[in-house]
Amino acid sequence: MDKKYFVSSSPHIYTQDSIPKIMYTVILTLVPAGIGSVYFFGLRTLWIMAIAIVSAVAAEAIVQRMMKRPVTVYDGSAILTGLLLAYNVAPSVPLWLPAVGSVFAIAVGKMVFGGLGYNPMNPALLGRAFLLASWPAHMTIFSGAVPRGGTVSGIDAITNATPLNVLKAAQDVLQHPQDFSPAQKMEASEAIGQLYDSIEDLFLGRIGGCIGETSVVLLLIGAAFLMYRRYIGWKVPFTYVGTVALLTWIFGGADGLFTGNPIFHVLSGGLILGAFYMATDMVTSPVTVGGRIYFGIGCGVITVVIRLYGGYPEGVSYSILLMNLLTPLLDRWTRPKVFGGKKKA
Amino acid sequence: MSVTSEFTKGLYKQNPVFKQALGLCPTLAVSNSVESALGMGVAVTFVLLCSNSIISLIRKIVPAKIRIPIYIVVIATFVTIVDLSMAGFLPALHKTLGIFVPLIVVNCIILGRAEAYAGKNNIGLSIIDGLGMGIGFTMALLLLGTIREFMGNGSFMGIPVMGPAFEPVLIMILPPGAFLTIGFVLGFFNWLENKRAK
Secondary structure, three states: OOHHHHHOOOOOOOOOOOOOHHHHHHHHHHHHHHHHHHHHHHHHHHHHHHHHHHHHHHHHHHHHHHHOOOOOHHHOOOHHHHHHEEEEOOOEEEEHHHHHHHHHHHHOOOHHOOOOOOOOOOOOOOHHHHHHHHOOHHHHHOOOOOOOOOOOOOOOOOOOOOOOHHHHHHHHHHHHHOOOHHHHHHOOOOOOOOOOOHHHHHHOOOOOOOOOOHHHHHHHHHHHHHOOOOOOOOHHHHHHHHHHHHHHHHHHHOOOOOOOOOHHHHHHHOHHHHHHHHOOOOOOOOHHHHHHHHHHHHHHHHHHHHHHHHHOOOOHHHHHHHHHHHHHHHHHHOOOOOOOOOOOO | OOOOHHHHHOOOOOOOOOOOOOOHHHHHHHHHOOOOOOOOOHHHHHHHHHHHHHHHHHHOOHHHHHHHHHHHHHHHHHHHHHHHHHHHHHEEEEHHHHHHOOOHHHHHHHHHHHHHHHHHOOOHHHHHHHHHHHHHHHHHHHHHHHHHHHHHHHEEEEOOOOOOOOOOOHHHHHHHHHHHHHHHHHHHOOOOOHHHHO
């Protein structure tokens, strides 16, 4: 019989993509940023990545064995979670910290809800939030994260805080002028000026920060490949970054509206890592077109609110976690009309 | 319906927190240390014991339509006694527990036992029931308080037990830690129950 007339049931169009293939591709695209962090922060970062990955995989295997489910650690999702968690801690953290974070991310962030595909929130970010709440000192002090050929803040005058930390402190001075001396105010506005001039350092990653978040250019190389392969869409990351840029331009300046520096805000902190690798997680982001756009805008709004008005210098992880929780609702509100279906009643 | 089974049902089989999932608000809020867990447990046990006996005594003269407000008045009386004595004799504990002492009035375990048990049974059984439920609640709080204080502060009853190298898991004594702990403990008891049923 000629194969052309072979009759089969649907689906008729399918793809060769599988969970392991997608997961390992994402991991590969994260490798440049990892190499970059080893270059900037030293071999210790490699240990942190290895420990985070091994504990994530081990935790998944043990929990799946305990739950009497098939052990699926070879699909790469646990490796990816471990790697992303390692990218979310500072290079100077004690080595047990990424291990604890990975175990929490996998056991509580993923397996408790039923495993891959059922987790409401990004496990790696949940692990980070857990670490941040439990050991705030280790997670917020970056004075040990001195990059090769640069300073933690990217400017020479200040050596122990990340760019966003410096910006937050300086903005605080400028917004409460009555509480500070003229010399401090001068210093603050000078620091902001220098920060805005250090865009090149931010772009290359020659600043302090979490392991995987600093080098924008290396992250973008990986993200471009993922977009080319269509493993991540453009809607979430572009609306996310765009919203952050727009809002920081309007509200981010100290001299009134439309005086902020959007480029600085986009390149600093964990925004690029978050927008391209964590907000786009297939499990925890919406599936509809409208849902994705609202998701990106929501992430951007929350990030800017935390950065400019909140207590923390950086808000990427919390914004994504909060929007993860809204994902089912966004999918419901933006459900497209079924072809041939009736209008909404 | 023996006296022993009326007492022991509150300890495990119908444990107010782990089996009936009642009184979760104080359970989550004050279980961040063993000391406050014990204080809350004893306070609730006392109120439960007293309210159960009074409500059991007056159950035949209380009109059915307005029984809930009458129960609340009885409960509130004893909560006020607890509140004022605690403020007088244990001011430090009173300060730690804060708003959760007056909130014992609306603790659903107490009203639940009044409605489900004391309003229908004689005083002897009601006292036994109140005592069992109160001790069950205290045990639940102590279990959560021990886990949370140990992990979140590295201590038991305020005495450090973990040595200086231990860096406490701060989240465990914060509100999220309460939800995490109770989730895992409830899951553990459900798992135990399922295993036993098999």
